[in-house]
Amino acid sequence: MKVLVTGAAGFIGSHMAERLLSDGHEVVGIDSYTSYYAKSLKEANTASVSAAGGTVLPLDLATDDLSAAVAEVEAVFHLAAQPGISATVPFELYERNNILATHRLLEALDGSSTLKGFINFATSSIYGRHATDDETAAPKPTSYYGVTKLAAEQLVLAKQRESGFPGISIRPFSICGERERPEKLYPRLIKSILEDEEFPLYEGSREHIRTFTYVGDLVDGAMLILEKLPECIGEIFNIGSDTTNTTEEGLEYIQEILGKQAKFKMMPKRPGDQLETAANIEKAKRVLGYQPKVALKEALTREVAWYKAELGKA
Numbered sequence: 001m002k003v004l005v006t007g008a009a010g011f012i013g014s015h016m017a018e019r020l021l022s023d024g025h026e027v028v029g030i031d032s033y034t035s036y037y038a039k040s041l042k043e044a045n046t047a048s049v050s051a052a053g054g055t056v057l058p059l060d061l062a063t064d065d066l067s068a069a070v071a072e073v074e075a076v077f078h079l080a081a082q083p084g085i086s087a088t089v090p091f092e093l094y095e096r097n098n099i100l101a102t103h104r105l106l107e108a109l110d111g112s113s114t115l116k117g118f119i120n121f122a123t124s125s126i127y128g129r130h131a132t133d134d135e136t137a138a139p140k141p142t143s144y145y146g147v148t149k150l151a152a153e154q155l156v157l158a159k160q161r162e163s164g165f166p167g168i169s170i171r172p173f174s175i176c177g178e179r180e181r182p183e184k185l186y187p188r189l190i191k192s193i194l195e196d197e198e199f200p201l202y203e204g205s206r207e208h209i210r211t212f213t214y215v216g217d218l219v220d221g222a223m224l225i226l227e228k229l230p231e232c233i234g235e236i237f238n239i240g241s242d243t244t245n246t247t248e249e250g251l252e253y254i255q256e257i258l259g260k261q262a263k264f265k266m267m268p269k270r271p272g273d274q275l276e277t278a279a280n281i282e283k284a285k286r287v288l289g290y291q292p293k294v295a296l297k298e299a300l301t302r303e304v305a306w307y308k309a310e311l312g313k314a
Helices: 011-022 039-051 091-109 144-163 185-194 215-227 247-258 282-288 296-311
Strands: 002-006 026-031 055-058 075-078 117-121 167-172 198-202 236-239 263-267
Touching (some): 011 039, 011 215, 026 039, 075 091, 091 117, 117 215, 167 215, 185 247, 185 296, 215 236, 236 282, 247 296
Parallel strands (some): 002 026, 002 075, 026 055, 075 117, 167 236, 198 263
């Protein structure tokens, strides 16, 4: 298949592109290399995708002509998005990079004679503070990110309902692993320990409950959807681990793996944080045969090894 991967220079997108290439698909990637985090990290991801045989085009979904990029594609994995929390990222960026970008991509694909599946990557943040329900639950997002990712998901599914567009949406749960974005919990903790710096820990966060999901397990779930496209059109799938951990357990794992204690600096509670995520993946198991394989400690062991090898902080 010829497959388009948006956000292909990002954490999950680069893994997705490489997996598709290893399975024999032709991959065209898109990434706008936004300044949200260091461009050098995205360039390193791009180099890995290119070495595997893929192409990553420097395009902005919100402004650029997408006609050449979408030509003759048979499947799309739409991962490009504006991440972050509402307190640090302006709403306008979420609106532009989540809603407008998705709308323009859908418009570019309108009338495609080759497209068989459009797999949108949404987020468990759609569920709100307690992300424990199945896919039929009413969304209750509490952040700009969750709100705009829900809007993007509904743009895809509205087009499917209206015209039979082959839209599908995945709601991932707390992804971790190699290449994780540098502002996320585990890369920041690893960096702070290796560089002997204080680590800001938000009040109450130790008790947060999370379904931490290894990036390879998410990619496995997405590939199962690709294999079963006709059964999945118009559907939403929670994809995550079938176990939960407290944030405290994750912190302890990192310190154990590195063999060194962190220096925690307590900070006031952060608005918009989810208090609990526990992925209900019964639908993914039933329809896709999905089964996560990598437990959190093993995922973090791989992430630490990658961080030391690739970012030179050992």
